[in-house]
Amino acid sequence: MVPSVAHTSANAASSNPEASLASLKRRGRIKAIYILALVSSISLLCYYDRFVVAIVAQSIKADLHVSDGEIGLLSGLGFAVVYSVMAVPIARFSDSGRRVKTLSISLAFWSLMTALCGAATSFPMLLLARLGVGLGEAGGNPTMHALVSETFEKRWRGTAISIVVVVGGLGFMAASSVGGWIVDHWGWRAAFFAGAVPGPLLALLLWGTVREPKVANPVADERGILTSSKILLKRRAFKMLCVGLSICTIGSFAMMSWTPAYLMRHFNITASQVGSGYGLTMGVSTVAAMLVGGILADTLAKRDPRWSLWLPAASYVVALPFTVAFLLQSNLANALLLVAPMTFAAGLATPPAYALVQSLSGSKLRATGAALFLLFTNLIGMGVGPSLTGIVSDMFTHFLGADALRGAMALVASAYLIGACVMISGARTLIADIESADKN
Template sequence: MGREPRAHPRGHEVRAGARREGRARRDRRDPHAGLLALLVPRHLRAGARAGPRPPGAGQGVRAPLARRARLPRRGRAPAAARRRPLRGVTALHRGVRAHHRERLRARPAPADGADPRQPRPLAVAAPAPSSLPAAAVSRAEARWVLGLLVVVYVFNFVDRQILSILVEPIRQDLGVSDTAMGFLTGGAFAVFYTFAGIPIARFADRSVRRTVIAVGCALWSAMTAASGLARGFADLALARIGVGVGEAACSPPAHSLLSDYFPPERRATALAVYASGIHFGTAFGYLAGGWLNEAFDWRTAFLAVGLPGLALALLVRLTVREPARGLSEGGVAGEAPPATSEVFRFLWDLRSFRHLSFASALTAFAGYGVAIWTPAFLVRVHGMGTAEIGTWLGLIAGLGGASGAWLGGVAADRLGARDPRWAVRVPAAAALAGLPFTALLLFWPSPRTALLLGIPGTVLGAMWLGPVFALTQTLVRIRMRAVASAILLFIVNLIGLGLGPQVVGALNDLLRPTFGGASVRWSLAAVVLVSSVWAAVHFALAGRTLAGDLRAKAR
């Protein structure tokens, strides 16, 4: 006769079921208790080493550990030891819970108002190619990127400004007027440069910025070389349009890239160093254009400065890595880039940006007019040759302009730490202080003395670049940076580069019946005086609402 089935489970099965229920209750109460059960031996959890109980012991999450930490019935620890779990285990558990609470407090509240303590669905985004985590960016790498982008900007302005030293030989070779040369140096380049800049910047905010810069560098270099193959004025104008489209891919993504490599307290200096490429590029353009024109001709000058940019584009593509958006400010931009119209509305709602952009455009209006037409002034009024002019202007523009850009950025960073309005006060003061030195340059009878007396004006005329570029990047949200830079450059270059040389050229033709070859002197004097005073007024007005506008991006 077989044994009847058991009606009740045995005692060890009851105990096993109780242990399973205890573990489930433990996991619901405290997710870290299971980790302790794995890491701490059973005999320690059971309190094999007896000791005085700390105040409040046996309460909260430790009680399940005491009940759960039972040895087999044979050889169980004394009851007193079982009631006193190990003091170190309790401290470790308390520390883990405290760390967990601190992480919950530090976690930002979700935008949808959900409880941050509850698990959220995991969103996985495909990382950008060669993206850099915060720990991967060193100061040495940031400096390498800054230095390489300065070289790119130097080539940018060599290819842009070499035309200014070649105005006279090109005009004589092609048989065109000053108004036509003003269009070639200004409008033909500036219109396409400014209108192509915004869609390219929009693309840069959504893609890999170093690749955008590399492709743009290759394009403008090839079109500069093609300028030397032009058979007439129309061919040269088309080549300059191509240069403008390629150069539109440089500064907006470069400003955004450098803003992720350098934090706000060092950003104005970094962008001022980057902006020094304007003056080094202008200097090299004067030197190379002047000497190559005298040694060969203006066509050879275009070919010689254009072709090396193709190798530079490859270097940028292979050595610059893409940082995470918002890296320098301790976070990563997770939102999608806003539409261009949204960025424009955001900027235009900031009264300080409206005044800042118009003041910068007026400063550029005078600056481009002087940069383009000063070589022609020295040829017509003082009879200097292009090689000598290139040497003098190259040294003055390179050393003086780069020093001014750097000084403006450093001054804005140091003074702006106390009051952000110094970011607009520095360029306002520089615009007015440079007027006497420009007058000495234009009216001193000796050309070499005039050039020396004009050096402080070159330094002061470059001090607006770093503060303005840095302030624009600080005014906007992270995903708006490249488009914001493109909008600023759109306004600055459409008015400054597009109209400055054109207006000076038109005034030259208008005043030539009265002043002859010296008409360029009076054209430059009128443009610089009106533009500088007008720009200083708008810089001062920008400071009135700057503090409130800086808080707008947090709303």
């Protein structure tokens, strides 16, 4: 009788266990790289669809005859409230062992809503579509981070998540550069349509090629949302990270949402000029910051875990003077030169913060922890920052005139210092909180 291939392979594997182990490790690495590449592509699309509204703001303002306050609502509360509130229950569903399903469905849904943004013929219709984008993306980042965290071991987690965030930064750059070019050639509606097309294709690819990761003792079977949230918020370092970074992101989301419109108004340039100048500089600086931030966080945390909080706090303190200097420039070239250090400094905060959330959440609450973190940062930062800036700009118009938006952006950016102080205060219990998360 001729032995079967499976039997022969089994004998070969048993006779050479080292080769078998090396083969399994190699296949595991290939699988991890594939998942990282796919999730990173989804992250790019996620950030494009979220932030394309910044580059089309001036066109929407002119076409639909809306105020700065209403524009701020589109990029702020109109997106952030639904996104932040729904992220926690969706993450709980994801933590029950349905991460691939959650991300696939969420991606397909927010892509549909992005297309509806382009089809909107009035401000109420556009606002409703943006609410839909927020609902879909609520299942995005928390699940992406959890999926990557389950794929990579702890020592590589910060770097892997930083890659996802870096590619997300490329999505922001694409929203400014590619989106700006599309606006000038085909109009603001086409910029939304361009962001909607790849979503269903990526959703099908994820659903069909990636298996659900095994989650030991899925939390959804044991704990409710409130119980899980209370467990996380009892960890002081987690709470201070959420509150402190949320305050900082009031300023950073205000800058991200309003800088394209500010440059168009202050220097009288077009959307494509903003994209090729600011968009490219900001994108490269963001990518550099994400790469350096992830590696630097992993390196410093090995010496002292408290650097996971100190680094985000320090990055915003350094970013503030560059932000003020940027807003004071009367020369476009000088302003664009300051975009690089301003963006790089603030961007260093993101990878260590995301990685620390995963460490402070523990294996059972990864997606829930990420969603709760995003509930704080997006509801407060994304919700308040752009909306407050728009409202203050409308108020300042009466006595600052053309400089109203600049004054509003400078005022809101001062939140960096307050948030940094809050984060630093959480370092005292950080090590004990991480140990607690590992046990539960």
